[in-house]
Amino acid sequence: MSLFDQFKEQIKGQNLRLVFPEGEDSRVLRAAVELAAEGLVHPIVLGDTSAIQAVAKERDLTLDQIEIIDLALVADSQKERMAQAIVERRNGKTDEKTAYKWLKDVNYFGTMLVQLGDADGMVSGASHPTGDTVRPALQLIKTAPGSRRISGAFIMQKGDQRFVFADCAINIDIDAETMAQIAVQSARTAKVFGIDPKMAMLSFSTKGSAKAEQVDKVVQATKLAKELAPELADKIDGDLQFDAAVVERVAQAKAPDSAVAGQANVFVFPSLEAGNIGYKIAQRLGGFEAIGPILQGLAKPVSDLSRGASKDDVVKVAIITAAQALAQR
Ligand SMILES: CC(C)(COP(=O)(O)OP(=O)(O)OC[C@H]1O[C@@H](n2cnc3c(N)ncnc32)[C@H](O)[C@@H]1OP(=O)(O)O)[C@@H](O)C(=O)NCCC(=O)NCCS
Numbered sequence: 001m002s003l004f005d006q007f008k009e010q011i012k013g014q015n016l017r018l019v020f021p022e023g024e025d026s027r028v029l030r031a032a033v034e035l036a037a038e039g040l041v042h043p044i045v046l047g048d049t050s051a052i053q054a055v056a057k058e059r060d061l062t063l064d065q066i067e068i069i070d071l072a073l074v075a076d077s078q079k080e081r082m083a084q085a086i087v088e089r090r091n092g093k094t095d096e097k098t099a100y101k102w103l104k105d106v107n108y109f110g111t112m113l114v115q116l117g118d119a120d121g122m123v124s125g126a127s128h129p130t131g132d133t134v135r136p137a138l139q140l141i142k143t144a145p146g147s148r149r150i151s152g153a154f155i156m157q158k159g160d161q162r163f164v165f166a167d168c169a170i171n172i173d174i175d176a177e178t179m180a181q182i183a184v185q186s187a188r189t190a191k192v193f194g195i196d197p198k199m200a201m202l203s204f205s206t207k208g209s210a211k212a213e214q215v216d217k218v219v220q221a222t223k224l225a226k227e228l229a230p231e232l233a234d235k236i237d238g239d240l241q242f243d244a245a246v247v248e249r250v251a252q253a254k255a256p257d258s259a260v261a262g263q264a265n266v267f268v269f270p271s272l273e274a275g276n277i278g279y280k281i282a283q284r285l286g287g288f289e290a291i292g293p294i295l296q297g298l299a300k301p302v303s304d305l306s307r308g309a310s311k312d313d314v315v316k317v318a319i320i321t322a323a324q325a326l327a328q329r
């Protein structure tokens with residue numbers, strides 16, 4: 001059974017409520033309708049009833065299988081409850097006026113449904129850039145205990161090859177400590193996807209072949225990651241170049257003593273430039289399917305889509321988000 005079939009089996013019939021803030025986007029609507037028709041999740045779509053009705057009709061779906069919230073029609077009492085909750089959660093950083101303004105934005109509204117427990121998770125970002133999608137979650141849901149920063153990983157797969165790439169989505173300029181945390185978060189993600197993690201801390205240098213402060217950062221991050229997760233210590237290595245990380249012959253030449261080089265399956269990038277460009281090269285030129293970004297380290301599941309996502313990508317990310325929500329129940 002494929003990994004996705006296993007996730008589907010786990011979430012089916014669990015009535016997991018996922019909010020889809022982008023009800024104006026046809027890919028999102030078709031995905032929400034498909035997920036409801038297959039009984040995988042109970043979608044809460046923010047948008048206009050007639051558009052959703054039209055798509056639901058194509059699948060002979062009645063609207064009690066999909067909840068629709070038209071922001072223009074939300075009762076004042078509900079808005080007040082949500083605005084108060086925002087002010088409380090922000091603890092002096094956001095006033096009531098701003099809270100009401102935020103609630104007009106579908107991503108803030110959807111995030112608050114999750115924060116208040118009215119939804120189990122959120123999937124957005126098909127038509128919003130990452131910053132606008134995840135900022136409400138950073139401000140309102142915040143990080144899970146033990147995580148100082150969130151990060152975004154992709155599962156990259158082609159045939160029976162499956163890798164984790166991170167951080168490809170969130171932290172623009174990372175220090176050694178953040179890179180170490182991303183490695184540990186990514187190891188957890190790898191295990192969820194059936195990968196026994198071997199983590200390469202990537203650089204343009206292998207084992208000190210180049211001297212630069214960017215290399216020192218990766219060496220330090222490798223040391224910190226081993227300290228953060230001693231049980232993974234012999235499965236993390238860096239600084240490694242990508243070829244040394246994946247190609248056995250190159251590993252023999254560049255890092256013959258490494259237990260990870262040549263066999264790495266989790267790639268931790270030293271900056272968002274490298275991570276985001278790297279995953280898109282593997283996807284668009286390498287023919288890998290890119291599943292994600294899967295947000296790591298948030299207290300409740302919120303997933304950001306790439307704006308290049310197809311309807312099927314939305315379905316897959318929703319299935320992962322529902323599985324994360326189920327694991328937290
Ligand atoms: C994620 C991102 C939007 C946050 O930026 P921002 O909103 O300017 O962040 P700010 O520094 O103003 O912080 C806003 C809040 O989020 C928190 N935050 C920011 N980055 C965080 C992170 N990685 N983990 C946890 N919390 C974070 C801050 O602590 C702050 O919380 P506070 O308001 O309670 O004090 C920004 O880092 C970004 O744009 N990243 C790149 C996204 C992108 O384009 N990726 C490529 C496509 S996927």
Ligand SMILES: CC(=O)OP(=O)(O)O
Nearest residue numbers: 169293305306307308
């Ligand atoms: C993850 C990512 O790169 O998202 P987008 O393509 O929407 O910028």
